[in-house]
Amino acid sequence: MVTHLDGPSLARLRLAISPASEVTSWLRAALSRFGHPVHGDPGPAARAALRHPDVALVAELVTPPGGLGYTPDLLTPKPPLGPLDAAFEQQLAATAATPADEVAVQVNERFPTGGIPARIRTSVEDGTLARRVTNGLRHFWRAALAEQWPAVRTTLEAELAVRATTMATTGVGSMLNSLHPKVGWTGSSLTIDSSYRIITALTGAELVLAPSALAWPQVSTQLCDEGNAVLVYPVGAGPAEPRRADRLGDLVGASRAAILADLDVPRSTGQLSERHRLAPATVSYHLGVLLRSGLVVRTRDRHSVLYRRSDHGDGLVGCRGRQEPTRSAIRRNTAWVGDPGSGT
Incomplete structure (x- = not known):
């Protein structure tokens, strides 16, 4: 997929958090019998929420887990300008309208x-689908995600800060190239490696880049409607940052150091292979060495084997206190209280 951006569109490009995209991604994970590839089982409250008739409508509209296809843009309106605390309700208002x-x-x-x-x-014919989908998104948010939102929000705000720094210090092109292995910037066009062979153009339009903690590992795009242009990319899926591993290279080798530095979130062998452009067998060898050395831990999540730095590995890399939500924090599902925009 190729999207041409003219100068005014590039000038209007911004970064923003999309609560609607997060709740839609978490709902998709609840539909999967394998759960989320990083955060695991969304929990009984999320599964129970799927039985609500309006949530069930949303569930039929989203692309099935692991499948290809189009998810209606009305589920994920462009994040608005203004305070994040009001963003979700504003997105719901856009869906309803x-x-x-x-x-x-x-x-x-x-x-x-x-x-x-x-x-x-039936809901399309009687004109109630937009209203019912809005109600379904709100209900699922309250039941399955609102309590965990502060942790998710912290991760996303940290990601925005990193991208803003990259854009300020190395330019917008460098920032775009760092989002995801399948996203690139040619100097005039945004390219997304996907099964769709589509060429679009944004002329004087606003493109929003929305990081996602829950959409792993997909990139999703809404680039055919200039008024609702959004690119959602998963946090932590961009090219690995080699600078954190430089000081480890002499100790454990450059490739092994880069893999270790990249394991601040759980990753599979396949993900590491793609991110570091190494053969899966090579990654497996390095992971075996790191595992035997006590620098990483290995967990099985359904059919996936995930690796993450151990405390010893954190100490070696020099990282303390992770910013992303823990799996246990994401998996807690209790009744919603408070304002859905703030999650408090």
Whole structure:
């Protein structure tokens, strides 16, 4: 996929947190029998919320876990300008206000070969789908994500700070190239390595880059509508930062040091292979050495084997106090209290 950006569009590019994207990603994880690839099982409250009739409508609209396809943009409106505490309610208001004809267009794009589920077809025909989807997103947020939102928000705000620093010190092009291995910047166009062969153009439009703690490992795009242009990228999926490993290179070797420095979040052999452009067998060898040395720990999450630095490995790298939400924090699911925009 290629998206051309003119000068005014590049000038309007901004970074923002999208609560709607996070809740949609967490709902998709709840639909998967394997859970989330990093955070595991979303928990009983999330699964129970899927039985709510309006949440069930949302569940039928999202792309199935592990599948390809289009998820209607009305579920993930562009993050608004202004305070983050008000962002989710503003996004929900935008979802509810989606015109009926646009709702129908997006539903048809979601089911291009027909076979629209009966309850979705009925809601489109009677003009209630946008309102019911809004209610479903709000209900799932309250049941499954609101209590954990402060931890997720902390991770996302830290990511925004890193990207803003990169943009300020090395330029917008360097920042775009660092987002994800499948995202690149040519100097005039944003390229996304995907199964879609689409060429679009943004002319004087605002493009929002939204980091996600819960969309791992996918990049998702909304680049065909200039008024709702968003690129969602997973936190921690960009090229590894070699500077943290430089001082370890002489001790454990450059490649092994880079892998160790990259394990501040759980990663699989395949993910590390892609991020460091090493053969999977080479990564497995290095992980074996690090594991036997006590510098990493290994856990099994359903069918995935994930590696992460141990406390000893943290000490060697010089990292203390991780900013991302812990798996246990993400998995706690209790009743929502307080304002859904702030999660308090």
